[in-house]
Amino acid sequence: MNSKWICIVYSFLVLSSSLYFGTSASPLWLVAATAGYVLAQTFEKHIPARLPLQLILLIAMHSLSGTLWCLPLYLLHMCNLFYNIPSFRTALWINTLLMLTGVIVALVRQPAMTETTLTTAYSIISCFIFACLYRKIYYDIEHQKQQLTNEKKHLSTHDALTGLYNFQEFHKQLEKLGGSGEPVILVLMDCKDLKSLNTTNGFQGVNKILKQVAQLLRIIFPEAELICRYGGDEFAIVLKTEDVDQSIHSVTQQMAVEFPKLTGIEINFGIASYPSDGMAKDDLILVAEHNLYMMKRESWLKREEHMLRSEKLRVVGELASGMAHEIRNPLTTVKGFLQLSKAGNYNIEPWYDLIMDEINRMSMLTVEFLQFSRPHVTQFKIQSIQNCVFRVLSLLDSETTRLGHHVQFDHDEEPVLMLMDHDKMLQLLLNLIKNAFEAMPEEGRVHIHLYTLEKQAVIEISDNGKGIPESDLEKVFIPFYTTKDSGTGLGLSICHKIVQDHEGTIEVESFVNKGTKFTIMLPTVGMQQPEAAATSGGTKVSV
Template identity: 40%
Template sequence: MSIHKFKLMFIPPIVLFIIIASSVLDLESSLPLMLLSSVLLTGSMWLEKRFPHILLLQFGLLGIFHYASQLNWCLLLYYIQITGVIQYNWRFKHMLPCAALITIQYTAIRLTYSPLTTYSLLVSVFDIISSLVIISTFHNIIRIETEKKTLAKQNNYLMNHDPLTGFLNYEGYMKRVQQLTLSRTAFRIVLLDINNFQSLNAKDMTSANDILVRFSVHIRRHFAEMLAAARYAGDRFAILIPAYSEVNGLDSFEDLGVQITYSVTTYPEEAGTFQEVISKAEDRIFQMRRETWLKSQEEFIRSAKMKTVGELAAGMAHEIRNPLTAIRGFVQLSKVQNYNIQPWYNVIMGEITRVGELTAEFLQFSKPHMSNMKLDSLSGCMSRVFSLCESEAASRGHAFTMEQVEGEVTVYMDRDKIIQVLINLIRNAFQAMENTGHVHLSLLTGDEPWALISVRDNGTGIPSEVLDRIFDPFFTTKEEGTGLGLSLCQKIVEDHGGYITVESTPGAGTTFTVKLPVSSRGGDGGHVSSEASNEY
């Protein structure tokens, strides 16, 4: 309760009681003067809030009323008036002199109708002491209440505002939107989302905070008529603007070094309730951000493709230049021999063959789609590979074995392409073994709908420093290799929805594993084996 209401509640009945008591006891010095001053004093209470300076007049009217009534009970009215002084200026050092003057006024008036005795003098001293005690008590009470209100106000501000930008936080944003919808005020919600905030935050937290502060300043400048603004979820801003305000010129935010996505939702045109307008605004910014993300991903993929094309073109140009340079040199030498190329014929033809192989493999690598995709038996495909490679194994002196599950393992595939992959991996295994060795081809299936084809050898293995690069186009450790074989194998397997992995231990051997999605399979999961060996 405010001091003003307190005074209006208690002073009129106290004044009325003193008038009656003074009349009954026949103590009043002037009944008309007492009545007039009481009316003026009570009436001034109603004008006090509008005219604060009337408080000085009240002290004069109270003195007149006190003198006319000649009752010490007026002391209670003085105390109530002193609380009014404390309300308007609660600094102790400022209001103490004023309160002391009021107390002196009361004492002086009391002594005009009381006999000047030792008792009266002592009562006057006691009144002054009582006044000081009451003044100090009221001062402390009002100071504590004022501090509590200030702390409550600060706490409320912190609970509903973002300390970095000074905007509302999510709680404050929700309350403000709810207030506007309850009052049926037409407005727009503009959601701004900083797309690259995570990258800015990762670079430098101070820099990110500085950008947020500058972003909020720009919002205040750009949306001069905004009803409220909020920051939440780190990088999202909500601006509430009147429904008639246009939303344009948002490209200027990019001058701050940020990329933004925004959406606009109008109430009540597009949503009729608090929940609807919030939900529609969030859904709309989500869709806008998703579209922006998809566009950035498309741009990233396009950029990656162009980079890959550039690397392939550079690698292809380099690989073709070498044999062409050799051919050119031998043709120039043949000019001295009357264009007799007999001494270099085999070398020239070998280089021409190499160019042809490079071109053929590059064309295979660049084909975007499988040509003959259909459901086919992976077991039959492996049997075909085994029959094609067993003679080469025998000629090299290697043992070549195969193991696969019983029954059919059906895969949606281009049979010729998968055969090409397996033959390439098996021949690489043969070439990796300098001495007589063993290559094992196996087909396994598990609980998951995948078929695992592994090609394992016990050759020299692949050094760890080059293991991560073996699938890169044009990377090879062979003198005669093109460096496209394993890249082509990886591409074919990925086109089939699978992937290829490699494990290698130098000096112990290498295992390539091809994982393909299975369409259907039969059999009881038993194993059958085949073997072709010729140890020289």
């Protein structure tokens, strides 16, 4: 029930009580005033000056009724005045006049007694005070409601962490700016490596950095129409401009130089301009995201190039260190023998063989190192891998017999053809089988198994030797790493390079005191006629 119907109900109560107790001197006029007041309340929307008319009729009802039953009506009207009139001063003056009028009417109609006068004045003044209190409470509630509404709107349109526009609101505002027809520049920026800082600084540290980035963007671009947190560590800026080219140059300078200098954070960014890069909002964002992606890609390629260069320098350093170490040992030996020969009147005959052995060792080391490190020309031809294995077995036949080992070769009858360098393949197989011989005790067994698997030739070379410890298994292909008392440590590294040159893979599996198995997978070329095989050979430079 609203205030209008409450006023109508109370007006009938005033009329009924006055007629029942006989307090009205003019009942007919009271009925007329009450009827007019009810009509003014009922059809208030159709009456131009409804407020003055209602107040006049209320005062008339009060005067004609001769009772204080009109007090609730005074209170309701005072509250409505405070509610409907925005100006507090205006509503206060009207309510004060209404209060004084009500007091005067009550005093005129009531007997001139002190108690009655005070009671009447106290009642009407209390209604005025309650109305003022109602206004304060009402406006406090409205103020809180407005604050909550503004806060809700802010939370729905702004990012809670940085205080910038969020993704959804940014799209709405950008669409409005695009509709204005004025040239604008859209900048999408992405902070590099910010996610990786979560592991070192924690999410609170990263959140602090994001807040600083948002604050700095406000400082660098005070004239920006929009600044938003586009998502995660991405931000977007929209600038109005008259000279698009000049503005793009200025923004590029600020993003590429000033921002990293102030924050210490490298960024990627993409720029698009309206209307040259697109008339619609989505087209503009697409161009900016594409430019951002291209800058990210270029940055990633530079980083990969730097990492590759660093890795190459590291490998070169390790090779140089290993080479220096391997050469220093025989040089120290030769130096010691020469010093001894000087003391013995330069007679080197007792140490001649040892000196020559050390010199031969350095020569072999140098040859293997050059073979491993420098580019070399390889002659690739389509040949049968079975023939290579048979060739290796014939070369090792005398050594196999001398050492008392047994070699078993299992293969399919159908030849397995590969595009390969015959000499390099022989070197690969010889190194692996000789390593197996050296790892086995007397009368060891070497098993060579050749088969095809999904257009790949698989060569398994296994032995029953002493095996390789698990801790050393991952290091066997590292240059200069060896577990032998003698050797350069380059044999398996050379094998690995030969397999790589043939676009294949090599794996090792070993169990201590049980044996080791090397598995080589190389691409095949299928069956071809000898004439075709002869014409398809070529030369390939491998680095």
